Amino acid sequence: MSSSNVFNWLNAAGLSKYHQAFVSEGIDDDSFLRLTIQDYNRFGITAINERKSLFQLIQLLKSQQQADGGQAPSSQAPEQEPPRSAKFDTVDPYMPHTDDNRRPPPSTAARKKDTPCYVSGSKIRVVVRKRPMNKKEVNNHEIDIITVDSDDIVSIHEPKVRVDLTKYIARHRFRFDQVFDEDCANEEVYRCTAQPLIESVFQGGRVTCFAYGQTGSGKTFTMMGKRDDGLYGLAGQDIFHLLKQPQYSSYRATVSFFEIYCDRLFDLLNNRKRVEALEDHSQNIVIHGLKEFDATCADDVTAAIDAGQNARSTGTTSANADSSRSHAIFQITLKGPGKGGRGERIIGRFSFIDLAGSERGADTQNSDRQTRMEGAKINESLLALKECIRAMDQQHNHLPFRGSKLTMVLKDSFIGENCHTVMIANVSPNSGSSENTLNTLRYADRVKELKKGDDKVNKIIDKAIDQNKPKRVAAAPKPAPKRPVQPKPAWRGVTDDDEGMVKEEENDDEEDVDDGDDNVEEDELAKTHEELITRILDEEDEFITAHRQEVEDMMELVKKEMQLLADVEEPGADIDHYIRSLDKLLVQKLKKIDDLRKKLVGFQDALKMEESMSKTRSKRQ
Numbered sequence: 001m002s003s004s005n006v007f008n009w010l011n012a013a014g015l016s017k018y019h020q021a022f023v024s025e026g027i028d029d030d031s032f033l034r035l036t037i038q039d040y041n042r043f044g045i046t047a048i049n050e051r052k053s054l055f056q057l058i059q060l061l062k063s064q065q066q067a068d069g070g071q072a073p074s075s076q077a078p079e080q081e082p083p084r085s086a087k088f089d090t091v092d093p094y095m096p097h098t099d100d101n102r103r104p105p106p107s108t109a110a111r112k113k114d115t116p117c118y119v120s121g122s123k124i125r126v127v128v129r130k131r132p133m134n135k136k137e138v139n140n141h142e143i144d145i146i147t148v149d150s151d152d153i154v155s156i157h158e159p160k161v162r163v164d165l166t167k168y169i170a171r172h173r174f175r176f177d178q179v180f181d182e183d184c185a186n187e188e189v190y191r192c193t194a195q196p197l198i199e200s201v202f203q204g205g206r207v208t209c210f211a212y213g214q215t216g217s218g219k220t221f222t223m224m225g226k227r228d229d230g231l232y233g234l235a236g237q238d239i240f241h242l243l244k245q246p247q248y249s250s251y252r253a254t255v256s257f258f259e260i261y262c263d264r265l266f267d268l269l270n271n272r273k274r275v276e277a278l279e280d281h282s283q284n285i286v287i288h289g290l291k292e293f294d295a296t297c298a299d300d301v302t303a304a305i306d307a308g309q310n311a312r313s314t315g316t317t318s319a320n321a322d323s324s325r326s327h328a329i330f331q332i333t334l335k336g337p338g339k340g341g342r343g344e345r346i347i348g349r350f351s352f353i354d355l356a357g358s359e360r361g362a363d364t365q366n367s368d369r370q371t372r373m374e375g376a377k378i379n380e381s382l383l384a385l386k387e388c389i390r391a392m393d394q395q396h397n398h399l400p401f402r403g404s405k406l407t408m409v410l411k412d413s414f415i416g417e418n419c420h421t422v423m424i425a426n427v428s429p430n431s432g433s434s435e436n437t438l439n440t441l442r443y444a445d446r447v448k449e450l451k452k453g454d455d456k457v458n459k460i461i462d463k464a465i466d467q468n469k470p471k472r473v474a475a476a477p478k479p480a481p482k483r484p485v486q487p488k489p490a491w492r493g494v495t496d497d498d499e500g501m502v503k504e505e506e507n508d509d510e511e512d513v514d515d516g517d518d519n520v521e522e523d524e525l526a527k528t529h530e531e532l533i534t535r536i537l538d539e540e541d542e543f544i545t546a547h548r549q550e551v552e553d554m555m556e557l558v559k560k561e562m563q564l565l566a567d568v569e570e571p572g573a574d575i576d577h578y579i580r581s582l583d584k585l586l587v588q589k590l591k592k593i594d595d596l597r598k599k600l601v602g603f604q605d606a607l608k609m610e611e612s613m614s615k616t617r618s619k620r621q
């Protein structure tokens, strides 16, 4: 291979001005193809667009080399069709990192190593991860109803029974940015989701990675893994690897870990102390009282994760001991010198969120009030989250981050140019979870609805999918409008199987259906109910604060009474003064008790109203 290729390649990518730096470093064609993102700084290539160009160029040359059976690419600029990600105008971060030191386990690595990670031009990436069937599900003779049809298409084969008791399978297909099957290791999920975004945190980025899904679908497994092989730990390793580079020597990393339960924040690294999210004068959200710990190596991250997870699973009250009812937020923040060398500023932040079990949001009509309130808050936060991500992706000016505590504390993850969000929708494969799995896929699908400008891109993908579609055999009748919202079948095919007639439905483009007047009324009732729950939670806080104040005031008054008693027992004490003073104190005490009691009665009324509203809603179901 001639070394002159390096100049031609750089020239093709508009980077010829850096050629000299490559010559000085002795880079020939072979070593050029082995360059990693971490190397780019050595040549002075720091601008994001130039780094992207170089990354893309190297990927194209490598794929050309592979296509040529390992032959060296020519010195011409690559002429082949760019990989799909390049067509979509973003890219690079999600192409495979072949330089990665960590290797996925052999079985997965061998099959998946070269699978490119696709990305559209948007700031949000939605992937699906299917977990394997567990022993219990196998022993119960449940079947696996999820098939991963390709790198980005997943089908759920939902067992259904008609009114005439015949069984059929409704097949729903969804397309996402990427789909991981049950053989994928955490490392592979990490490689295609969080890892490509690590470097952007060093460039001022705010990266947020959510694990969404029903309880037991693998959210914690994905985020935590077994100690440090989950996304938290893997990201920690990479961040510290980069922090060792000379250009980042003035940066430091801190970690924090907290959870949101019923709109309340608890510090998982400080005995679950309650902390508050407040807006400062610049409208930034600051979590007052949250402990941030310096982390100097990946082991510090692991230690913080262990401590936080321990605190989470050994909750102080029975109600929130169940971690699936709270959102856990683990943040790694990079800090560096402030502007002009003064003070310190936040450079970037990586936030990982292990969301509450998505099915918990449906607990709003449970007989237990605490469960209802938890459900309402989970529901509210997941809806607000979806809206914020969509608004961010569609570049709306208005971001509804005030819709929940969760979106409020993540405000800086949604605003600004350099924000990226990854949502990992975790699904359980067993037939018993079909309803929840379908809900998860629909939620993720709504998050990822492509914006209008992407129509062209959509068509290209749809065409690709169409080529694999079975022939359309009959127009499908629109299903009767009924809650939960049913998808509009795009087509139906009819085949037979052992169970009798099997029908397949495909729902690549699911749409909401009109729920009618009854549902409008029901929605209104649900809205009022949820508002009432929010009011109760706020009033509960206010009432507890008022009660605490009343106890402190009473203690002061009791102290004064004791002083009066001591004085009156002295020889020659003024009995009139004693009686007048005691009367004053008793009036003050009565007023304090009366004030607190009025608050208590108001609060009880709200609780009764909530109870009756919950019953009304249950009766209407």
Ligand SMILES: Nc1ncnc2c1ncn2[C@@H]1O[C@H](COP(=O)(O)OP(=O)(O)OP(=O)(O)O)[C@@H](O)[C@H]1O
Pocket (backbone or CB within 6 Å): 130, 131, 132, 134, 182, 213, 214, 215, 216, 217, 218, 219, 220, 221, 222, 323, 324, 356, 357, 426
């Ligand atoms: N991809 C996977 N491979 C192997 N085992 C998995 C995988 N995903 C999940 N599991 C196992 O499934 C079980 C449930 O997973 P996990 O606790 O992560 O679920 P979860 O969604 O976090 O539930 P919760 O909401 O209750 O916290 C665990 O025993 C976990 O080890």
